[in-house]
Amino acid sequence: MALLGQMMSMPLLISSLIQHAARHAGDTEIVSKRCEGDLHRSTWAEVELRSRQLAQALGRLGLSAGERVGTLAWNGHRHLEIYYGTSGSGLVCHTINPRLFPEQIAWIANDAQDSALCFDLTFLPLVEKIAPQLVTVRHFILMTDRAHMPAETSIPNLLCFDDLVAAEDGHYTWPLLDEDTASTICYTSGTTGHPKGAVYSHRSTVLHAFGAALPDAMACTRRDVILPVVPMFHVNAWGLPYSTALVGAKVVFPGPHLDGKSLYELFEKEQVTFSAGVPTVWLGLINYVSSQGLKFSTFKRTVIGGSACPPAMLATLMDDYGVEVVHAWGMTELSPLGTLSRLSSKHLALPPAEQRRLLEKQGKAIYGIDMTIIDDARRELPWDGRSAGNLVVRGSWVISSYYGHEDTPLIPVAGRDGREAGLWFPTGDVATIDEDGFMQITDRSKDVIKSGGEWISSIDLENIAMAHPAVHEAAVIAVAHPKWDERPLLVVVTKPGASLTRDDMLKFYEGKIAKWQVPDDVVFVNEIPHTATGKMLKLKLREQFRTHTLPSA
Amino acid sequence: MALLGQMMSMPLLISSLIQHAARHAGDTEIVSKRCEGDLHRSTWAEVELRSRQLAQALGRLGLSAGERVGTLAWNGHRHLEIYYGTSGSGLVCHTINPRLFPEQIAWIANDAQDSALCFDLTFLPLVEKIAPQLVTVRHFILMTDRAHMPAETSIPNLLCFDDLVAAEDGHYTWPLLDEDTASTICYTSGTTGHPKGAVYSHRSTVLHAFGAALPDAMACTRRDVILPVVPMFHVNAWGLPYSTALVGAKVVFPGPHLDGKSLYELFEKEQVTFSAGVPTVWLGLINYVSSQGLKFSTFKRTVIGGSACPPAMLATLMDDYGVEVVHAWGMTELSPLGTLSRLSSKHLALPPAEQRRLLEKQGKAIYGIDMTIIDDARRELPWDGRSAGNLVVRGSWVISSYYGHEDTPLIPVAGRDGREAGLWFPTGDVATIDEDGFMQITDRSKDVIKSGGEWISSIDLENIAMAHPAVHEAAVIAVAHPKWDERPLLVVVTKPGASLTRDDMLKFYEGKIAKWQVPDDVVFVNEIPHTATGKMLKLKLREQFRTHTLPSA
Numbered sequence A, B: 001m002a003l004l005g006q007m008m009s010m011p012l013l014i015s016s017l018i019q020h021a022a023r024h025a026g027d028t029e030i031v032s033k034r035c036e037g038d039l040h041r042s043t044w045a046e047v048e049l050r051s052r053q054l055a056q057a058l059g060r061l062g063l064s065a066g067e068r069v070g071t072l073a074w075n076g077h078r079h080l081e082i083y084y085g086t087s088g089s090g091l092v093c094h095t096i097n098p099r100l101f102p103e104q105i106a107w108i109a110n111d112a113q114d115s116a117l118c119f120d121l122t123f124l125p126l127v128e129k130i131a132p133q134l135v136t137v138r139h140f141i142l143m144t145d146r147a148h149m150p151a152e153t154s155i156p157n158l159l160c161f162d163d164l165v166a167a168e169d170g171h172y173t174w175p176l177l178d179e180d181t182a183s184t185i186c187y188t189s190g191t192t193g194h195p196k197g198a199v200y201s202h203r204s205t206v207l208h209a210f211g212a213a214l215p216d217a218m219a220c221t222r223r224d225v226i227l228p229v230v231p232m233f234h235v236n237a238w239g240l241p242y243s244t245a246l247v248g249a250k251v252v253f254p255g256p257h258l259d260g261k262s263l264y265e266l267f268e269k270e271q272v273t274f275s276a277g278v279p280t281v282w283l284g285l286i287n288y289v290s291s292q293g294l295k296f297s298t299f300k301r302t303v304i305g306g307s308a309c310p311p312a313m314l315a316t317l318m319d320d321y322g323v324e325v326v327h328a329w330g331m332t333e334l335s336p337l338g339t340l341s342r343l344s345s346k347h348l349a350l351p352p353a354e355q356r357r358l359l360e361k362q363g364k365a366i367y368g369i370d371m372t373i374i375d376d377a378r379r380e381l382p383w384d385g386r387s388a389g390n391l392v393v394r395g396s397w398v399i400s401s402y403y404g405h406e407d408t409p410l411i412p413v414a415g416r417d418g419r420e421a422g423l424w425f426p427t428g429d430v431a432t433i434d435e436d437g438f439m440q441i442t443d444r445s446k447d448v449i450k451s452g453g454e455w456i457s458s459i460d461l462e463n464i465a466m467a468h469p470a471v472h473e474a475a476v477i478a479v480a481h482p483k484w485d486e487r488p489l490l491v492v493v494t495k496p497g498a499s500l501t502r503d504d505m506l507k508f509y510e511g512k513i514a515k516w517q518v519p520d521d522v523v524f525v526n527e528i529p530h531t532a533t534g535k536m537l538k539l540k541l542r543e544q545f546r547t548h549t550l551p552s553a
């Protein structure tokens, strides 16, 4: 008969993170550049106190366990207080991406049945517009102080966040919840169809916070000053609001001020050591810093993910600015961290160029996540760095179903020995994995270019274009071809002031890739459309260039 | 009604650690200096395979879920295979300290009701001696290959470890256990009374492995080469067999070769970057390296704990050898890690000497552990760096009771606001905690010297003595005094060749501590007795010097 361990029973609760930070790093600073315009200074102890007061206030408003509280907000201390005040008290924090279309926002809030909606001043006009459609929202809370409350608004009974908090005494004990209780809902940024909600639990969130803080992941320490550029409305800012509490780091929130100049100044003023975000944000920051001839004085390390980090960007940050870049891959359904690219001890002896090739990949699975690649018959493919297949994952912080959906997206996979290897989540990404477990995304499965039965990776072609000094951004999409089915079309935005011809661009591919993979044509545009989370909207590009006639056709 | 998360259900199992290492760091090396004399090279993939084969073999021997498997073994790959092969398959790994007296070892094996006993060649004579007393052991397994099996032995049916493993095909799937299942038993090294067993669970062990690997803790990465000097029979080598698998690090095991010369040569040969152990082992290594005028070429970082790390040792390693020392505190009942001393961002601006004072403390609680200090009425004391009180802890990897004991050692504590603050484990240590959460052990509660109603810290007095160039080791104990109740007596072992007088020693305290705290007398001895885990046996010293008459008496 099994013997049981004789250990304290301590559920993995989100409240335990903020309590740890308040007790053991109470005076460590939380700095917020707010949409009101000021630079606000707080501490982990204050954030914890205000989270408790918020929990009291939400209870007083009649919200009870399991109800959803929506947010439309930038990165800032009030958003952090909502993270902890809701989840900590048994409510469910539901961050909504304010960059979506108003109709999508309303659809998502209704789908999640949000009972309350908290939003930053920036989004007052937006919420005024959609409020009539929000059929489940009973309380609208403006995340500001009394002085910034609007004189008039069409929103009935608009509540003031700071007033709600100030009215409570904080004599509140975090409840002892079941660790499998829902803590948070994040909707996928899905480029097609309706978005779907991933419902994280306290347990999955705390385990992800552990995984994300590991030295081979984000390596969060109490000596770091961490600025999450990735928004708190995008998969919980990759878990940083939790991992920073877990280690007691100083946190700096940029609010809506995400342009290169504002970010640079905040990095310098608050001595930021570590940041994380999607490639597009770094484009802006790098352009500003290089155009002004500036350097970073404390910024040492960054994690870049959400879409492929172009090797050229990695090189600029590492070689020109001395910032270590850790390329990461993840997705909403993974809370989001899956893999990060860091070398193993055996790679330290490799020549720098070979090390760089590894760092350009999306990297290795951290403990808590397992992954493999499969063919269309759902059989595991070899880890040889060449075989590309559908990437599947499983682990402690991977979803098993979507909010309001009974059916599971998980699929059975046959192991390489032919035996059943359990249920896995199909990511929709196409990838290779090498002998050392380094995964490289070659495409979204729907973006891959199928030319004459062979697959061409759009990401590979984009990375080459991005390395051209005149290119600001590049996208490669499939265009119909009478003979080859599909052929690659390169869409380019040039850098301001730079000039580039079709032929120069195509010549740039010579020697860098097999001839048959070189794009058939180049079109120059002013802008490439992006999703609300900064990914290129290839669906839109494909529509736009559906009738494009290739010279080869 | 509470909403549940919709995440994959993945129990926290020890088998998931070794599976992760085998899948994602399969060819990363496990190097073992064995008691057979050779240097053995293996990999995480091989260790996982052999663990599965061992699980099959133990099943074939008739062992079933929950049964205990004892070990008497050095640090090495076979011991690692036992760690995973037993716990992973639902058996309970019970590491026994071979440095205990034979009667104690037999007592512990009987108390745990071990069904099998695995032991290194070194311990064959020991096991031959105690085998008749081991009433529950059905299988004796010698951890060696066929060639090293003894021609004859008094042990009936002595089995050969490598033969058992080789006979199995490895077609074994790790069972899906309840994560609260017992994985491991470690007995406390208790200096009085019978030792007691701490029963860890899979869950507590995996969470401890996460905590131990964090950047603010042992900071284990896949770029590290990690040599656990701390024995696998001493609180699971502080969790390193688990944390190294979690991150996929290269591991180097020293076997019985723990003298300074052997360690140094192994560090250099295998390019060890990180190690961990008790202060006494470092004494040996430092003496060897300094006497030979050597330097370390790859060794960068060490965690020292188990007893107080003397500031002089910390200074030697940091200043003379460029090895970062992280002072840690823990105990068997905590799996064992509780606190580690690393600076926070706000301390980076402090002058080096002040930083050093912080690093000399036992440090801050890592997430997963909470701690505080209480007075004799069990009320929380202030965290002011001065108030000394009984240290209590709680957390995910703290025991709630001992093996075979129904009663709990946990005690209720009143928070600083007077409210009940839950149940805590009383550590038996006396400590201060400062405003920043840095804990400093001032004494074991039974070692503190009570002089005229005031407490004198024996550790403080020992640390001062240890800083004297002629002192090899120092212990301070309480001796009865007619007027003051107790007064401190300093017991000193001088360095080989060094000379030191009582008066010089006492003069050395001037200006370093309040006058009334200076020891009343000094005795010189050849050796200070230690427990089997390297802690000074003050109980024995107190007996020895019970009748010592102080000059002041």
Ligand SMILES: Nc1ncnc2c1ncn2[C@@H]1O[C@H](COP(=O)(O)O)[C@@H](O)[C@H]1O
Binding pocket: A188, A189, A190, A235, A304, A305, A306, A307, A308, A309, A327, A328, A329, A330, A331, A332, A333, A336, A362, A427, A428, A429, A441, A443, A444, A533
């Ligand atoms: N480092 C990366 N390289 C390439 N694609 C990425 C990377 N990180 C994330 N993605 C893409 O972003 C998707 C997840 O989007 P989301 O759920 O919005 O975070 C993944 O399935 C990938 O297609």
